[in-house]
Amino acid sequence: MQKMDCRSFKEMLDSYLCQELAVETNHAMLHHAEHCSSCRCELGARRQLRESLRRSCAQECMSEEALARLRARLRAECLAECGEGTASWTVRWREVVKQLWAPKVLWPFAVTAALLVVGLGAWRWLLQPTSGGQTLSPALFDAATEDHLSCGVKHLNAFLAAGPAAINPESLGKYDLACARLPQVVAPDVAGLHLCAAHVCNAQERQFAHLVYTKDAQVVSLLVTARDAKALGLPEVLPADADNSPQLELNRRQDIQLGAYQTTKRVVIIVSALPALEAKMLNERLALPVAEYLRRSESQTASVMIAPLLWGDFPMILGGGTVR
Amino acid sequence: MIQGSARHSQPKRADEKEAQERLAAFEAEALGYANQLFRVALRLCREPARAEDLLQETYLQAWRSFPRFELGTNLRAWLYKIMFNVYYSAQRRQQLEVVPVEETIAETIAYDPPTPQHLTEEEVLLALEKLPRDFQLPVVLADVEDLSYREIADVLAVPIGTVMSRLHRGRKILRMELARYARDAGYRIAD
Structure with a gap:
């Protein structure tokens, strides 16, 4: 057996307690502790x-x-990862990088894939403004901006005064059943957002379901409204492209950034004065999940309806004031 | 070539349900360590808010690399390694100077007093906080978080010999500090 004195016992004691010593050294330690009361005491103290x-x-x-x-x-x-084609740009970028790092054999494939991604992206980007062949009217963006500016700030103040009681999600359900669950659809703290109001409001003869969030001391509005002829500024409403994920439409009013998605019956608009990059992130993280959710609920509703729906109708609206 | 590419090709983006099952599995495996990681993050960042950010970043990275995690290896040590990677690369980005190791501190300590007993938890925590960070982290990882010396070397990206000498000195400084508290408080020091 290894010889052990008090000095090396104390040197190795902590490693003994961490079970880092070889079996023989362990034995030597135990043997020493058996015969040396001062080291036994030190062992107890270090364990403690x-x-x-x-x-x-x-x-x-x-x-x-x-x-x-x-x-x-x-x-x-x-x-963000699993929504097909809706993954955030960071996820896409990571995938491209991952491809480039693959074994050398895959280089040609990776380059082709990267070109394809760029090509497809450009193609989709070109198609973007013509979702379902129809773009939203500038008047709708004006209404959304006005609602955001007048109503968002007012409700933020109400929230600061009254706390969570100011959030009123029930009113959303009265306006549009599919909107009743919206506050839950968005993960509560996604991208540093905090919900401070949910209500229905009017701007320029149009009704909106309005969720007010704050992010970095800025007000962010999520607005849902009917996709009707007036929203498109056209006499006729064509069905939105139901097979592909909703397309983003961007707009600006001075410092205000707007992003919109169309579903078959609704338009989801996000309004904020955030920098363009952050506004873009909110489009993907906040508005897109909402649009996807509404689209799913619309297709479920459509499948149980017997009578064909009139496009542009908003059958779930119970409160008055619908704009046709 | 075709075979090769088929073997290396990435699986198609999983659908939502599968991804959520994966997330649930990841949460069940990894989130249990959040508190332990948070404790070490606190020692790295000093502020709870920054420690929380570090932890979020760590878990995001871990989630993305989770498919590459080898089952059977130590998940906790893996998470720590990711956390230190995230932390150090953020530091490099901010071009903060890395504080030089205070090698000289413990070098001069020849006397190793007996370990005092009956200390309060506050005293122990206070003494630990006083340790220079290069000694504090190995001590916490070894004596509190129960990582092996090899795992600590891996996590801190230093040779195992360095880990052992820092541990040795760190523990010694800790004991000296505690012995001082005990003496000041008039406790009996076990001899």
């Missing part, structure tokens, strides 16, 4: 110190809210 280190560190915990935010972020990332 280790225990109290653990106990004291165990007090430092993450808050429940922080854990919820972590979960929300993961969920948002997961959703």
Whole structure:
């Protein structure tokens, strides 16, 4: 057996407690401790110190809210990944990089794929403004901007004064059943957003379901309204392209950024004064999931309806004031 | 060539249901370590808000690389490694100077006092916080988080010999500090 004195015992004691020593050294340690009371005492003291280190560190915990935010972020990332063709640009970019890093044999494939991605992207980008062959009318964007500016700030103040009581999701359900669950569709803390109001409001003879969020001390509005002839500024409403994911339409009013998606019966608009890059992220993370959700609920509704629907009709509206 | 490409080709983007099942599996495996990671993140960042950001970034990266995680290896050590990678690359981005290792501190300590007993948890925590970070992190990873020396070397990206010497010195400084508290408080030091 290895010879062990008090000095080397104390040197190796911590490694012994971490179970990092070889079997023979372990034996030598135990043997020494059996015969040396002072080292036995030191062994007990260091074990105790280790225990109290653990106990004291165990007090430092993450808050429940922080854990919820972590979960929300993961969920948002997961959703962004799996929505086909709707993945955020970071995800796409990572995939392109991953392809480039593949074994050398794959280089030609990777380059072709990258070209294809660029080509497809350009193609889709060219198609973008003509979702379903029809673009939204400038008047709709004006109405959305006005609603955002007048109503969003007012409700933010109400929220600051009254707290969560100011959020009124029931009114959304009265306006449009499919909108009743909207506050839940969006993960609560997606992209640093905080919900502070949900209500129905009017701007320029148009009704909107209006969710007001704050992000970095800025007001962000998510607006849902009927996709009718007036919204398109056209005499006739053609069905939106139901097979592909909704297409983004961008617009601007001075410093205000607008992004819109059309579903068959609705238009989802996001309005904010955020920088273009962040506004783009909100289009993908906030407005697109909402548009996808509405599109799904529309196709479910459509499948149980016996009578054919008139395009542009908004059958779920119960409150008056529908704009045709 | 065709065979090769078929073998290396990435699976098509999974549909929503499958992705959510994967997320649930990932959460079940990995989120249980959030508190432990958070404790170490706190020591790295010093502020809870920044530690939380670091943790979010870490879990996002882990989620993206989870398909490449080898089952049977230590998930916790893997998560720590990702966290330190994220932290150090963020530091490089901000071009913050890495604080030089205070090698000299413990070098001069020849005397190793007996470990005091009956210390309060506050005292132990206070002494730990006083450790220079290069010593504090190995001590926390080894004595609190139970990582092996090899895993710590991997996580901190330093040779295992460095880990062992930092641990040795770190623990010694900790004991010295605690012995001082015990002496000040008039506790009996076990001899």
